Amino acid sequence: MGLTPPTYQAFRNFLQEEGCEEQFDLAFLLHNGHTTLDEALWEAGDEEYIFAHAFDWSVTPEGRNFWLGLDKKWLKLTKK
Secondary structure (H helix, E strand, O other): OOOOOOOHHHHHHHHHHHOOHHHHHHHHHHHHOOOOOOHHHHHHOOHHHHHHHHOOHHHOOOOHHHHHHHHHHHHHHHOO
């Protein structure tokens, strides 16, 4: 039996708990131009790998290691 995929709200809660919601939204917006991550884009994407596909980590002020750490935490949570 497969796992239930993570929800958009669960992801938003994760960002809030990690204290990086604004940083994620800004990096996503700058990388994707006029678009922000909303529920419709969430459902069209690969929720499990959202960090990996959202933007280029190395061009953000937080840097690659910051986002890699969050990606690992998110993947660990979604694999339960």
